[in-house]
Amino acid sequence: MRRALLFLFFAMLLLLYPQGGTASGETFASVDLYIYGDPDGQLQIDEPSTSNSESVVIGDGEQSAGNTQEVGRWTTSSLYASANISGDWSGKAWISANRDVTVTLTYTLIQNDENLDSFQFAGDVGSGETVAIGGESDFSLTGIDDSPLTLLIESTWTAQPGSTPPPPPANTTITLEYGASSRDTSVSISISHVQISGGSPSNHNAGQSQVTVYLHVFDVFGVDDILGKTAGYYNMRMAPEGESLWSSTVDKVTDRGDYVEVQFIWSYEGHTLPAGEHSYTIEAGATDLLSEIEWSVNLQTTIFIEPKPDIEIDPVSSVSKTAEFGKSAIYTLSIQNTGSGDDEFIVTYDNNDEAQGWTIDIDLYDLELDAGDSENIKVTVTPPDTASDGQESPTQITVTASSDPDIYDTLTLLTTAKEPEPDWDFSVGVGKDENENYDLSCGCFVISDRAEIEITIILTNEGNQQNNYNLEAISDESPNAFSLDFNPGFVSSLPSGQSINLILTLKPRDDYSGQSTYLVVEATSSGDGRKEESEPISIMLEQSGNVVISISSPLKASQGGAITHSFQISNTNAEEAKRIYFAVSGITSNDKLAVGWITFEDKDGKLIAYPSSLLTLLPSQSVEVTLRISIPSSADIGSYNLKIWMANELNLRISDQADLDFVATQATVTEESDYLLYGVLVLILGGVLV
Incomplete structure (x- = not known):
C-alpha cells in the first residue's frame, strides 16, 4: 500500500483545563499528622521513630480538676497546594497520671486564625498508667489554601468516683506524652492532598503521529518521600471528546522542587483524529507514596x-477462494477512509483472464467516505465452464482518492477454478404456514374430532445431480395410530435445485385413544449410498365431546327388567354446534350381545339414534341425557362391561370412551304366587282322584 505523506498542522490550546470543578468525585485519603517539640512546636507527617518522648503537664494539683486549659498549638510548615478536607477525622493521645482520672481532650484544626473544625474525646487513666485515648468525628467539606495548619489541643480532667489523690508530699500530676515511636500522639485528617493540573504547553510531532503532554503533580505536604520519581507512578489516557480513550507512555518524570512534572507521549498511530478544531478529553492518574492510592483528574484541551x-x-474474510465452474467466489472488502478529511474514492480492478471467459463484478465503484468512515464492497469472480480444474486467476483491486491520485491502496484476490464433485444433498420440510390445521402456539398439527387431514411435505434437491427418492411416514405408536398415505410416495428424477410438494394424508384409527403423538417423515435418495433425511411432525388430537357418567351404586336389574340412568354430556367446541349420537361396544362376546339392549333419550324422551335421530349440541352446551338398558328375560345373568362414546354425523368418535357396567340378576316370583299355584294343583289332582 502506498500512502501520501501527511503534513498535518496542529493549532493546540496551550492551556489544559479541568472538567467539572466540584468535589463530588474528589479522592480523599487519611493522613496522620504527629506533634513534636514544645507546645508551640511542629505538626508533621513524619511518624516518630525515636524512643525518647516529650511531655506537657495538663493537670497539676487537685485545684486544676474541671478546668479547661490550652495544652499547646502545633503547626505545619506552609503547604504546597490548596486542597479539601472531608470525612472522618480522628485523634490519638498518650496520657499518664498518678491517680485515677478521666481526661477529656479537644482537638481544633486552625488555618489563618480560623477554626476549621473541632471535636472532643475522653478516656480513663488509672493511677501509675500511661494509656492511649482517642476518638473520631465527621469533618464537613472544607477548602484550605497553602497556609500552615495548626492543631490546638485543649484538656480538662476529673477524678474518677471513689478515687483519692496521691498522699503528700506527692501532688496530682497528669501529662500528655508525644514525639516518640511509643508515644505517637497525632491527629488524622481525610484530605485530597494530591493535585494534578496542566503543565507546560503541549506540542505535536506530525511525522511520528504523537502529542507530548505535560502535567504537574503537587502534594499538599511536599514532594520528597511523598510523590514518586519514576514512570510507574503515573498514567494518562486521551482521545477526542466522546470517543474511547487510549493510553499514553510516560517519557520523563522531573522533580521541580515544589511539584513533579510528568511528560507523556500520546501516540495516535492507527487512530483517526477528527479534522478541524475539537475538544480532547484527558484522564490522568498519579499514585503517591504516602497514601499509596491512585489520584485521578479529568482535563480537556x-x-x-x-x-x-x-x-x-482490508479483507473481511479470505483473499483466496475456490469456485466451481459456473459458480462464483464472493469477496467482501472493507474500504476505510483512515485520514482526517472526506473524499470520493474510485474502485477499479485488473484481471488478465477476462478474455478467457472469467467475469468480475463489483457492486460499488464510487464511494463517498467521511474521515474514519468505512463501507464494504463485494467482488464476485466467476470461472467459466471451460476453465481448467485448478486454474488460478488473480484479480487486483485498487481504490484511489479523487482529490489526489497518490492516495490509493491495492489488494490482490486469488480465485481457483474447481470441477464440481457430485452432490446428493437434499432436504425435507413441512408446509405449516398455509395449513389451517397447524397451531403455532404448540408447534403441532391439530386433528379435530378424528377428521382426516392433509399435510404438505416439501422435498428439495439441494445437490447438483438429479435424484430419485422414496418417502415414508412412521408413527412411534404401536400399533400404528394413523392410517397414512403419501401422494406420491416415490419421486423420480427430481432435477438439481428444484422442489416438489407431496401430500401426506393421515386419519386416526378408531381404536386410538391418545391425545398427542408424533410422526417422522423419512426420505431416502437413490444416489450416494441411499442418503436419508427425516423431519418430525407433532400431532395433537382434540375432541369436541365430553361424556360424564357418574354412578354412585351398581346398576342392576333382573332378567326381563330395565335400567335407566341419566348423565351429562357437553360440546366443548366454543364455535361450532355438533350433531351427535351414542355408540356402544362390548368387550366379551356376552358384552357384545348387550349392545342392542341400550337406547338413549334426550330430556324430552326423544330417541337419540344414528342416522335419523341425531341430537344437536350448541357451542359450549351441556345437556342431560338418559340411557335405558332393557334386559331380555333370556339374558345370561352376571356382569356386563360396555364402552359408550359420542359420535358425529360422519360416524366419527368425538369423545373419550366411558365405562358402562351393569348386572343382570335372576328373575324371581313372589311367595303368594307360589301358594296360589300349590292350591290350584291340589284341586286339580283331587278332582282326578275322585
Whole structure:
C-alpha cells in the first residue's frame, strides 16, 4: 500500500483545563499528622521513630480538676497546594497520671486564625498508667489554601468516683506524652492532598503521529518521600471528546522542587483524529507514596487538525477462494477512509483472464467516505465452464482518492477454478404456514374430532445431480395410530435445485385413544449410498365431546327388567354446534350381545339414534341425557362391561370412551304366587282322584 505523506498542522490550546470543578468525585485519603517539640512546636507527617518522648503537664494539683486549659498549638510548615478536607477525622493521645482520672481532650484544626473544625474525646487513666485515648468525628467539606495548619489541643480532667489523690508530699500530676515511636500522639485528617493540573504547553510531532503532554503533580505536604520519581507512578489516557480513550507512555518524570512534572507521549498511530478544531478529553492518574492510592483528574484541551483523506483496503474474510465452474467466489472488502478529511474514492480492478471467459463484478465503484468512515464492497469472480480444474486467476483491486491520485491502496484476490464433485444433498420440510390445521402456539398439527387431514411435505434437491427418492411416514405408536398415505410416495428424477410438494394424508384409527403423538417423515435418495433425511411432525388430537357418567351404586336389574340412568354430556367446541349420537361396544362376546339392549333419550324422551335421530349440541352446551338398558328375560345373568362414546354425523368418535357396567340378576316370583299355584294343583289332582 502506498500512502501520501501527511503534513498535518496542529493549532493546540496551550492551556489544559479541568472538567467539572466540584468535589463530588474528589479522592480523599487519611493522613496522620504527629506533634513534636514544645507546645508551640511542629505538626508533621513524619511518624516518630525515636524512643525518647516529650511531655506537657495538663493537670497539676487537685485545684486544676474541671478546668479547661490550652495544652499547646502545633503547626505545619506552609503547604504546597490548596486542597479539601472531608470525612472522618480522628485523634490519638498518650496520657499518664498518678491517680485515677478521666481526661477529656479537644482537638481544633486552625488555618489563618480560623477554626476549621473541632471535636472532643475522653478516656480513663488509672493511677501509675500511661494509656492511649482517642476518638473520631465527621469533618464537613472544607477548602484550605497553602497556609500552615495548626492543631490546638485543649484538656480538662476529673477524678474518677471513689478515687483519692496521691498522699503528700506527692501532688496530682497528669501529662500528655508525644514525639516518640511509643508515644505517637497525632491527629488524622481525610484530605485530597494530591493535585494534578496542566503543565507546560503541549506540542505535536506530525511525522511520528504523537502529542507530548505535560502535567504537574503537587502534594499538599511536599514532594520528597511523598510523590514518586519514576514512570510507574503515573498514567494518562486521551482521545477526542466522546470517543474511547487510549493510553499514553510516560517519557520523563522531573522533580521541580515544589511539584513533579510528568511528560507523556500520546501516540495516535492507527487512530483517526477528527479534522478541524475539537475538544480532547484527558484522564490522568498519579499514585503517591504516602497514601499509596491512585489520584485521578479529568482535563480537556483543544486541537485543530487540517483535513486530509487516506485509504485502506482490508479483507473481511479470505483473499483466496475456490469456485466451481459456473459458480462464483464472493469477496467482501472493507474500504476505510483512515485520514482526517472526506473524499470520493474510485474502485477499479485488473484481471488478465477476462478474455478467457472469467467475469468480475463489483457492486460499488464510487464511494463517498467521511474521515474514519468505512463501507464494504463485494467482488464476485466467476470461472467459466471451460476453465481448467485448478486454474488460478488473480484479480487486483485498487481504490484511489479523487482529490489526489497518490492516495490509493491495492489488494490482490486469488480465485481457483474447481470441477464440481457430485452432490446428493437434499432436504425435507413441512408446509405449516398455509395449513389451517397447524397451531403455532404448540408447534403441532391439530386433528379435530378424528377428521382426516392433509399435510404438505416439501422435498428439495439441494445437490447438483438429479435424484430419485422414496418417502415414508412412521408413527412411534404401536400399533400404528394413523392410517397414512403419501401422494406420491416415490419421486423420480427430481432435477438439481428444484422442489416438489407431496401430500401426506393421515386419519386416526378408531381404536386410538391418545391425545398427542408424533410422526417422522423419512426420505431416502437413490444416489450416494441411499442418503436419508427425516423431519418430525407433532400431532395433537382434540375432541369436541365430553361424556360424564357418574354412578354412585351398581346398576342392576333382573332378567326381563330395565335400567335407566341419566348423565351429562357437553360440546366443548366454543364455535361450532355438533350433531351427535351414542355408540356402544362390548368387550366379551356376552358384552357384545348387550349392545342392542341400550337406547338413549334426550330430556324430552326423544330417541337419540344414528342416522335419523341425531341430537344437536350448541357451542359450549351441556345437556342431560338418559340411557335405558332393557334386559331380555333370556339374558345370561352376571356382569356386563360396555364402552359408550359420542359420535358425529360422519360416524366419527368425538369423545373419550366411558365405562358402562351393569348386572343382570335372576328373575324371581313372589311367595303368594307360589301358594296360589300349590292350591290350584291340589284341586286339580283331587278332582282326578275322585
